[in-house]
Amino acid sequence: MKTLTDLSPQEKYSKFVRPELGKILNLLKLDVVYSKACSDKLEFIEKEKTKVVYDFLGGFGSTILGHNHPELTRLATDLLGQKVPIHTQASTRAKSADLAEALNFLIQKHTADTRLFITTLTNSGTEAVEAAIKHALLEWNQKKSDFILKIKAQNAREPNSLLENYIKELESLKPLLLAVEGSFHGKTAASVAATANDAYRSMYRAGGLFDVSFLNPENSLEKLENLIGDLDCKCNLASFSRIIGFIFEPIQGEGGINELASEFLQGAEKYLRPRGVPLICDEIQSGLYRTGSFLAVTRAQVRPDYILLGKSLGGGLAKIGAVLVAREHYQDHFGWIHTSTFAEDDFSSALALKTLDILETHKDDIEKRAIDFYHDIKSCIDTINIKFPKVIKKFKGRGFFLGIEFSFEESTKLPDLLHGFYENGHATYFYMSYLLRQCGVRVGVTLSAPETIRIEPSVFISAEAKASLVLGLERLCQILYERKVLKLTSHLWKQEFSQLQLEVVAPAKEPLPKREEGVREVGFLTHVLHARHARDMCTSLKPVALEKIDKFLADYANQAIPFKFHRQKITGRNGEEIFLNIYGLFLSTAFFEKNVRGQSLQAFQKTQDAVKMAAADGVTNLGLGQFTSIVSDNGLLLDPCGTYLTTGNSLTAAMAVQGILSLAEERKFNLANARLGVVGFSGNICHVISQLLADSVKSMTLIHREPIEKSPKFQKAVEDLLVSSKILPENLKLSHHVEDLRDCDVVVVGTNSTQEFIRSSHIKSNAIVLDVSVPSNIHREVWLRSDVACFQGGLARLPNDQKIQHPWIPYTDIGTFSCIAETVSLGLAGIMRPFSLGKLSKLQILESLEIAKKVGVGLAGLRPQDSHIGVNPKSDTILID
Numbered sequence: 077m078k079t080l081t082d083l084s085p086q087e088k089y090s091k092f093v094r095p096e097l098g099k100i101l102n103l104l105k106l107d108v109v110y111s112k113a114c115s116d117k118l119e120f121i122e123k124e125k126t127k128v129v130y131d132f133l134g135g136f137g138s139t140i141l142g143h144n145h146p147e148l149t150r151l152a153t154d155l156l157g158q159k160v161p162i163h164t165q166a167s168t169r170a171k172s173a174d175l176a177e178a179l180n181f182l183i184q185k186h187t188a189d190t191r192l193f194i195t196t197l198t199n200s201g202t203e204a205v206e207a208a209i210k211h212a213l214l215e216w217n218q219k220k221s222d223f224i225l226k227i228k229a230q231n232a233r234e235p236n237s238l239l240e241n242y243i244k245e246l247e248s249l250k251p252l253l254l255a256v257e258g259s260f261h262g263k264t265a266a267s268v269a270a271t272a273n274d275a276y277r278s279m280y281r282a283g284g285l286f287d288v289s290f291l292n293p294e295n296s297l298e299k300l301e302n303l304i305g306d307l308d309c310k311c312n313l314a315s316f317s318r319i320i321g322f323i324f325e326p327i328q329g330e331g332g333i334n335e336l337a338s339e340f341l342q343g344a345e346k347y348l349r350p351r352g353v354p355l356i357c358d359e360i361q362s363g364l365y366r367t368g369s370f371l372a373v374t375r376a377q378v379r380p381d382y383i384l385l386g387k388s389l390g391g392g393l394a395k396i397g398a399v400l401v402a403r404e405h406y407q408d409h410f411g412w413i414h415t416s417t418f419a420e421d422d423f424s425s426a427l428a429l430k431t432l433d434i435l436e437t438h439k440d441d442i443e444k445r446a447i448d449f450y451h452d453i454k455s456c457i458d459t460i461n462i463k464f465p466k467v468i469k470k471f472k473g474r475g476f477f478l479g480i481e482f483s484f485e486e487s488t489k490l491p492d493l494l495h496g497f498y499e500n501g502h503a504t505y506f507y508m509s510y511l512l513r514q515c516g517v518r519v520g521v522t523l524s525a526p527e528t529i530r531i532e533p534s535v536f537i538s539a540e541a542k543a544s545l546v547l548g549l550e551r552l553c554q555i556l557y558e559r560k561v562l563k564l565t566s567h568l569w570k571q572e573f574s575q576l577q578l579e580v581v582a583p584a585k586e587p588l589p590k591r592e593e594g595v596r597e598v599g600f601l602t603h604v605l606h607a608r609h610a611r612d613m614c615t616s617l618k619p620v621a622l623e624k625i626d627k628f629l630a631d632y633a634n635q636a637i638p639f640k641f642h643r644q645k646i647t648g649r650n651g652e653e654i655f656l657n658i659y660g661l662f663l664s665t666a667f668f669e670k671n672v673r674g675q676s677l678q679a680f681q682k683t684q685d686a687v688k689m690a691a692a693d694g695v696t697n698l699g700l701g702q703f704t705s706i707v708s709d710n711g712l713l714l715d716p717c718g719t720y721l722t723t724g725n726s727l728t729a730a731m732a733v734q735g736i737l738s739l740a741e742e743r744k745f746n747l748a749n750a751r752l753g754v755v756g757f758s759g760n761i762c763h764v765i766s767q768l769l770a771d772s773v774k775s776m777t778l779i780h781r782e783p784i785e786k787s788p789k790f791q792k793a794v795e796d797l798l799v800s801s802k803i804l805p806e807n808l809k810l811s812h813h814v815e816d817l818r819d820c821d822v823v824v825v826g827t828n829s830t831q832e833f834i835r836s837s838h839i840k841s842n843a844i845v846l847d848v849s850v851p852s853n854i855h856r857e858v859w860l861r862s863d864v865a866c867f868q869g870g871l872a873r874l875p876n877d878q879k880i881q882h883p884w885i886p887y888t889d890i891g892t893f894s895c896i897a898e899t900v901s902l903g904l905a906g907i908m909r910p911f912s913l914g915k916l917s918k919l920q921i922l923e924s925l926e927i928a929k930k931v932g933v934g935l936a937g938l939r940p941q942d943s944h945i946g947v948n949p950k951s952d953t954i955l956i957d
């Protein structure tokens with residue numbers, strides 16, 4: 077076949093198959109192309125070397141016999157060699173019949189259930205769930221029709237208005253499926269509706285064919301009985317349940333390897349069986365000896381009416397699932413209306429039969445191995461818990477179906493940065509990556525429990541593989557315990573590091589203070605400024621090249637979700653107290669800028685999500701830091717969700733003006749004779765700064781990014797300036813060349829650009845330069861000039877010099893960003909209305925100053941530009957930090 081591109085397999089996968097996943101696999105260096113799979117080993121070739129890893133993810137639980145079990149591959153080859161028919165629909169499918177009989181035999185042999193089960197074969201697990209729900213609906217509808225007929229007959233005999241109403245109620249009754257919190261049943265329409273994780277099901281939640289109610293398995297039996305009872309549609313003569321079925325996994329896999337208590341399942345059976353509601357047991361992951369026994373549900377001593385199988389059934393070679401429905405529940409019509417082209421193919425059925433045969437032959441050995449495997453890993457975890465306490469929270473599961481839940485509790489001294497990734501749902505992805513790349517073992521994350529890694533190898537896993545896993549887990553836990561983030565991630569950066577660098581300890585996450593009655597909750601939203609800022613978030617990552625961090629941030633962007641990383645109490649000079657909650661997004665300014673320029677709504681949507689999150693936390697006043705205000709048109713586009721939003725821009729402008737005035741005074745600089753240059757004049761902040769300073773200076777140079785005649789916005793801003801100040805038109809120079817700053821004595825810079833386009837050659841000798849842009853637009857060579865007074869503007873001091881005690885917030889030594897200070901002021905002053913949204917006015921600036929003064933917020937000491945935070949990473953080479 078001709079190819080369209082000469083891309084690498086990884087690039088092709090990202091381009092043509094899964095753009096987002098491809099990026100994340102690459103970012104975590106999980107994007108290997110496995111070229112050989114045998115038993116518990118997988119091979120891939122990298123830099124012309126063959127690398128071998130032990131597989132503990134086991135094809136998401138499907139390679140129960142290991143990869144390419146020789147008896148199965150032999151059978152597959154023989155079948156193909158003999159040219160056996162594979163797709164002969166609408167004929168007697170002999171192999172399917174054999175398989176269905178074998179499954180009945182095994183159920184009778186291994187459970188106390190002697191009922192006949194009718195088997196529907198499917199192509200996947202999710203299709204088995206889909207078919208089971210469809211069947212349950214059919215069964216329920218049939219039962220409902222029969223029931224209504226009975227009531228109608230009764231009503232015909234003795235007409236009764238009560239019965240008539242009851243019939244109407246029954247006719248409009250919406251069916252309901254009971255599932256369990258934490259469940260996972262697949263990702264197609266019906267199965268995902270029964271899956272608890274909102275990230276997967278939200279688009280299917282509303283208006284489906286049936287409702288779903290998720291039971292909390294920790295609830296008391298009394299509560300369970302009441303819940304089930306409440307779903308009865310009753311009149312005083314009869315009762316009919318809304319419930320079409322109760323679907324459950326005996327051990328929840330994707331939910332974090334959680335075993336459901338026998339009492340819970342027995343309770344459900346006790347209340348559902350009399351109502352004729354089928355128990356639908358999803359053994360797709362837990363069944364077929366995954367836990368050491370044929371079905372995991374046997375232990376709970378309940379008798380499911382539907383049994384769902386998948387994954388292991390195909391022995392890792394065939395794609396096959398099965399729904400087994402007890403004869404008394406089975407609707408004969410189902411076999412007529414539910415078909416699929418590939419289901420019942422002879423090839424898959426033959427392989428499934430062989431898989432069952434191999435498992436049965438080895439069942440005693442498998443049972444013993446399962447117990448041993450569990451105990452071996454448990455004893456490894458016990459040792460880890462002694463050596464590296466608190467890293468692991470729980471060890472869960474049975475046999476070859478195990479979960480290790482890592483601790484992310486506040487009392488665990490985890491690296492701050494890792495905690496952020498945990499909040500984003502991805503910390504254990506880094507653990508998985510470390511184990512694969514640095515220890516040669518492949519484990520999985522669980523899809524709905526971001527703190528748990530899962531281990532589900534083949535039942536024939538070797539002692540050698542087990543030893544590698546034990547070693548890998550010990551090494552991983554030691555790294556986490558010692559907070560060595562670079563050691564954990566060194567393979568991601570394609571860079572050499574010294575031993576010393578790898579040993580650097582990252583700062584720990586500090587516990588956040590608890591809520592207090594009567595103390596207002598205030599919030600502020602931030603994001604990563606740029607790669608340098610990101611790198612400074614974790615001392616361990618200092619040696620990583622900035623372009624690598626840049627790429628990481630860019631590739632990660634779509635996955636980033638808002639999270640709270642800091643919280644502290646702040647007291648105002650007016651005696652009021654607030655808790656300041658700071659929310660972050662692992663998104664760099666460049667991402668926001670790209671969104672603004674490309675008119676994408678992604679950055680806006682993430683900002684909106686953060687507002688929702690803060691509102692759910694009970695935040696009253698919420699400040700929009702950096703680009704979150706720009707993408708939301710200075711806050712105007714956002715739904716405040718009940719909070720009072722502010723961009724904090726009023727105080728930023730006020731502090732910049734105060735900064736210039738105080739600098740001029742300190743330097744005995746006569747502003748009345750000076751020319752003021754403003755870069756970003758038509759922007760919200762610089763426009764109002766210009767209005768406030770116009771009467772104090774002699775002349776002004778207003779710089780715009782593009783030719784003036786092309787920008788009505790700029791022209792309008794100039795008109796406004798002339799109306800609102802005494803400055804004369806002849807004293808205004810309008811330009812779109814930064815070079816025109818050369819004759820300015822004072823320069824104010826505040827744009828949305830992330831570039832450092834103001835160079836030394838643009839600045840006059842002995843000028844005063846104030847920079848309110850974050851990140852800075854001023855090149856380092858300007859900051860380094862001794863004759864120029866170059867300062868970071870727009871910084872404020874919190875009341876009584878309180879500091880924001882988190883390293884991710886810059887400038888904490890002298891104050892903080894004025895937009896944070898404005899949010900704090902509004903919270904302390906109890907201003908319960910939106911503030912600084914949209915276009916700023918002179919009046920608003922004065923009001924913000926007033927409020928700030930009242931609570932003790934003022935101008936921070938001015939400081940030369942910080943050597944790293946505010947500066948664009950691209951000029952990395954000029955300063956040595």
Ligand SMILES: Cc1ncc(COP(=O)(O)O)c(C=O)c1O
Pocket residue numbers: 136200201202203205260261262263325329330358359360361362386387
């Ligand atoms: C319990 C359970 N049910 C259903 C499914 C869906 O199976 P499949 O991925 O084959 O569609 C899974 C998959 O992980 C599962 O674990």
